[in-house]
Amino acid sequence: MTVRSYREALHDALRTELRRDESVFLLGEEIGRFEGSYKITAGLLDEFGPKRVRDTPIAEEGFTGAAVGAAMLGLRPVVEIMTINFSLLALDQIVNHAAKVYGMFGGQARVPMVIRTPGGGGQQLGATHSQNVELYYAFVPGMKVVAPSDPADAKALLLAAIRDDDPVLVLENLALYNTRGEVPDHDEPAPIGTARITRTGTDITLVAYSRMAAVALQVAERLAETDGIDAEVVDLRSLRPLDRDTVVASVRKTNCAVVLEDDWLTYGIGAEVAATISDGAFDWLDAPVRRVAMAEVPLPYAKPLETAALPSADDAIAAVRQTLDAVARRR
């Protein structure tokens, strides 16, 4: 084990795969000489050269579509999109092509490509640069979407994504890049499609992914200290495929749940999780599933407004207390 930042863990995974497999190459805006807007590709141009690490023109649809084509020929392109917001310019290439070539061509061509891209607000980047639109991709059959919340998973899931034969979107997070944690020294990928219990508990289940999964752990620790509440945390890690069994099993044990998400509430990932719980654990539930999400507004620039709009640990703690109050009234 070595302590690495989330950023370094992603970098390590890219470097490992570039060394391991000649068919892996990186492309995107500013990833070479500039080393990426968030420096995930630091040093890789120098080490692997411009054939393997390509700075592209400023054209998201262009380089994403080119990656689809390259992947169809058996290469393993790893695309960096500066932030998930700009993936919207490439929506057609991702949704209509990356995710559908395999089916539309009757299984004749695979698209083993990866799109790495960070989501997340809180950096004062404004409404068009701070969104959490992973749902758009998690919605689409044919796509896989993973969303690591700590450095170990960042490395293991990116390794898995690059080795996968389907298109995988790896959701990174701006607020997580500097977080640190222990990362195994081996290069074992994590299985895509399995959630992880990051804290076991008996009183309530917190379900989250990406940044909010890290927040959920803090919330659980605080609740243990202040309220003596023993929360279990389920980190989804994979949004598609979604590991419904792990979520359901946890709620059957704790009998109540709060979902934490950084996206908007209406039609958000949390709605799918709540429906999953309703389907699989209805008879075990002692209170309605609550969701903590972002205010349903375009995220403002102003720091106080941005802070008010984003879901926080305090919001989550309030939701847990309300849920447990409802449980107590019930029992």
Next chain:
Amino acid sequence: MGDKPSTRPRSGTGRTRRASKRDDEVALQGPTPDPEFVQLLSPDGERVDHPDYSVDFTDEEYRGLYRDLVIVRRLDLESTALQRQGHLAIWASLEGQEAAQIGSGRALRKQDMAFPTYREHGVLWCRGVDPTAPHGLFRGADHGDWDPSEHNFNLYTLVIGAQTLHAVGYAMGIGYDGKVGTDDGEAVIAYFGDGASSQGDVHEACVFAGVYHAPVVLFCQNNQYAISEPVERQTRTPIYQRAAGYGFPGVRVDGNDVLACYAVTRHALDAARHGQGPTLVEAYTYRMGPHTTTDDPTRYRNGSEVETWKQRDPIARVRTFLEKQKIADDAFFAAVDADADRITGRLREYVIDMPDPTPEMLFEHVYAEGSPLQDAERAWFRDYQASFAGEGH
């Protein structure tokens, strides 16, 4: 300022001497020679003749251009300083691009509409918007504080290239309203960068401008970089030559020459307002500073390149010209500096005193008529805030 509509220039202005790169790597490199472009004022401050373009400014108008150039640079330097001192979250500097912005900005007639990126503070100045207006955006307080229809200057757009489509749509609307074809006709200018020229949006904007013969000038400030990527990463052809493919003229202009930028843009706008369709203008210039205050350009370009461009400074050449031609004296230059001091002083005070917005503003401007969801959220939020009252939050 020379308000006569002029005849249509011929398209293009010659072949580039710039060598294109054959390999994949765009290496750090020294400055390239001057390409061919329309120039009316040399870096030494000499007037140059051009067969298609000229200006007929009065002395006072020449002095006015100088004043504009100095003031927008000083405002820009002050803004960078304010960011460094923690009063702005970020700043996108226009340093080096003053002539492209003042030349094109002053070429606009009152009825013309401009669609900026996030860097057109000089054009904003020309449009009569209060120069403090964009700073709320860069401080992170509001979204920029001006009425686009009062000033015919749209708000800043941060998603690269998108505003070129809006500009073309707006120009098509002018045609729809029948406001093309006379001296009073309206025209639109769309600003974008060399990096943006790669975006599908910009390509489609050009397609629509051409097909609908829209009264629009597509004005590319080729400042040589898109963040760290040199223009060679975007194109092997000079950008203005792309116009031929869309079926309208393209012109390259010395973007550090305010007179040429004025003349070329005025020509193009007048052609547009008279129903002669779009023009692509490439203003060949240089971003002297970083992309924004968050980046360090020494990582991706060398000092000698920056030095070369310093020799082509857009302001120094105008000053030399004014001095040589005895159009302005020391008293004038001192008065401009004093004006600039006053205006930047006002900016500084304004930015430092800018209040934070109240959290409830969060729920404004989501729908034109408001919505029950936002009303409910606002009410919930009030209660939630109130629940912390007395807890020291």
